[in-house]
Amino acid sequence: GAYLVPYLILLLIIGIPLFFLELAVGQRIRRGSIGVWNYISPKLGGIGFASCVVCFFVALYYNVIIGWSLFYFSQSFQHPLPWDQCPLVKNTSHTFVEPECEKSSATTYYWYREALNISSSLSESGGLNWKMTICLLAAWVMVCLAMIKGIQSSGKIMYFSSLFPYVVLLCFLIRGLLLNGSVDGIRHMFTPKLEIMLEPKVWREAATQVFFALGLGFGGVIAFSSYNKRDNNCHFDAVLVSFINFFTSVLATLVVFAVLGFKANIINEKCVIQNSEKILKLLKIGNLSQDMIPHHINFSSITAEDYNLVYDIIQKVKEEEFDSLGLKSCQIEDELNKAVQGTGLAFIAFTEAMTHFPASPFWSVMFFLMLVNLGLGSMFGTIEGIITPIVDTFKVRKEILT
Numbered sequence: 001g002a003y004l005v006p007y008l009i010l011l012l013i014i015g016i017p018l019f020f021l022e023l024a025v026g027q028r029i030r031r032g033s034i035g036v037w038n039y040i041s042p043k044l045g046g047i048g049f050a051s052c053v054v055c056f057f058v059a060l061y062y063n064v065i066i067g068w069s070l071f072y073f074s075q076s077f078q079h080p081l082p083w084d085q086c087p088l089v090k091n092t093s094h095t096f097v098e099p100e101c102e103k104s105s106a107t108t109y110y111w112y113r114e115a116l117n118i119s120s121s122l123s124e125s126g127g128l129n130w131k132m133t134i135c136l137l138a139a140w141v142m143v144c145l146a147m148i149k150g151i152q153s154s155g156k157i158m159y160f161s162s163l164f165p166y167v168v169l170l171c172f173l174i175r176g177l178l179l180n181g182s183v184d185g186i187r188h189m190f191t192p193k194l195e196i197m198l199e200p201k202v203w204r205e206a207a208t209q210v211f212f213a214l215g216l217g218f219g220g221v222i223a224f225s226s227y228n229k230r231d232n233n234c235h236f237d238a239v240l241v242s243f244i245n246f247f248t249s250v251l252a253t254l255v256v257f258a259v260l261g262f263k264a265n266i267i268n269e270k271c272v273i274q275n276s277e278k279i280l281k282l283l284k285i286g287n288l289s290q291d292m293i294p295h296h297i298n299f300s301s302i303t304a305e306d307y308n309l310v311y312d313i314i315q316k317v318k319e320e321e322f323d324s325l326g327l328k329s330c331q332i333e334d335e336l337n338k339a340v341q342g343t344g345l346a347f348i349a350f351t352e353a354m355t356h357f358p359a360s361p362f363w364s365v366m367f368f369l370m371l372v373n374l375g376l377g378s379m380f381g382t383i384e385g386i387i388t389p390i391v392d393t394f395k396v397r398k399e400i401l402t
Contacts, residue, residue: 004250005197006206011246015210019221020238026225027234032389033219048389051219055385058218062382063143066375067136068347069368071115074135076364083110084355107352115347143379147387161377168370169251175357176258181268181332185261188336189253213245220381223388256345257336263353264335271330272307278327279310287325292317304330346371 026032029039034048075082086101086109101109112118119126176182196202215221225234276299282288292313297306311329315322350367357363 022221023234026222034389066139069371070135073368179262181261181265182258185257189257219385
């Protein structure tokens with residue numbers, strides 16, 4: 001809740017004006033980023049070259065994410081999903097669960113050991129990850145095929161890559177709202193923490209998201225707008241695209257927090273069961289008195305609210321020796337505050353939540369196909385931000401670059 005306010009403010013005072021300027025300058029001068037800055041002033045041409053370099057480096061790492069998504073997409077056509085359970089290790093005497101996986105989780109183990117295949121330590125270089133190499137190559141092939149015919153070809157592909165994610169997000173939102181705990185996740189999303197709004201970090205992250213979401217400063221917006229008609233209403237386009245982008249971000253965030261609320265609810269239920277068993281053991285050995293427990297509490301079907309009531313009572317009565325009892329507070333809010341970010345959100349948290357869905361392979365296929373589509377859409381704009389300025393400035397035939 002506190003993050004959405006800075007995001008909306010920065011979108012209005014920075015995002016939309018800069019987006020409109022990039023659309024207008026590209027549409028009027030009809031060149032890529034290098035040509036536009038040279039047109040404004042020959043001394044500023046370096047800014048255009050810098051944007052091309054930025055696009056190049058962004059494309060290098062962004063396509064890796066598409067490669068990861070392709071790998072998970074290819075592994076989703078099996079039941080159960082390969083990251084559903086920890087692998088078993090067999091030796092001559094017996095079979096046991098992989099210890100490293102048991103200490104973390106099946107999805108975390110699969111991400112680091114199976115997908116990324118990271119080495120055990122920094123001193124070990126490790127070998128070539130052939131699975132990811134093939135997926136990365138496939139991602140670059142798809143990008144190149146889309147760019148061969150230029151803006152006309154990628155524009156047609158963008159119709160599908162732009163509309164398909166909305167279908168998937170709506171399906172996920174409807175499915176997510178039917179899950180236990182989804183309301184807790186959405187409530188957490190919209191609960192404002194006003195003290196956080198005063199932190200510079202929140203405003204910096206909101207500004208970063210505005211620039212990345214609208215593609216400001218990369219040159220892709222200038223490149224695409226250079227193909228517009230001169231009388232196109234770019235001001236209307238800037239406002240429309242910016243607000244569609246904002247509401248899409250809100251929709252995606254609703255889906256994320258609905259699923260994270262479901263995941264937090266599962267973890268909270270496990271916490272209640274484990275700690276309830278500890279309380280029963282403490283009652284049996286006499287460390288706790290039965291008089292502490294309210295009469296309506298039934299440990300065989302205890303709820304999170306009842307457990308936290310018992311927890312608070314024990315904490316007050318056994319204040320001095322409470323830490324030695326080993327009991328934990330089971331609050332959904334605490335689990336939601338631990339929500340991961342970045343790649344861990346998509347490839348660890350979301351994959352773990354989907355293993356609890358009915359027909360989990362179907363949802364996994366849809367989710368990672370959506371990620372591939374979104375990634376390709378961003379890559380088209382990024383690569384166009386490299387190709388168009390070079391073609392316009394150096395008069396290189398587009399066929400040579402693509």
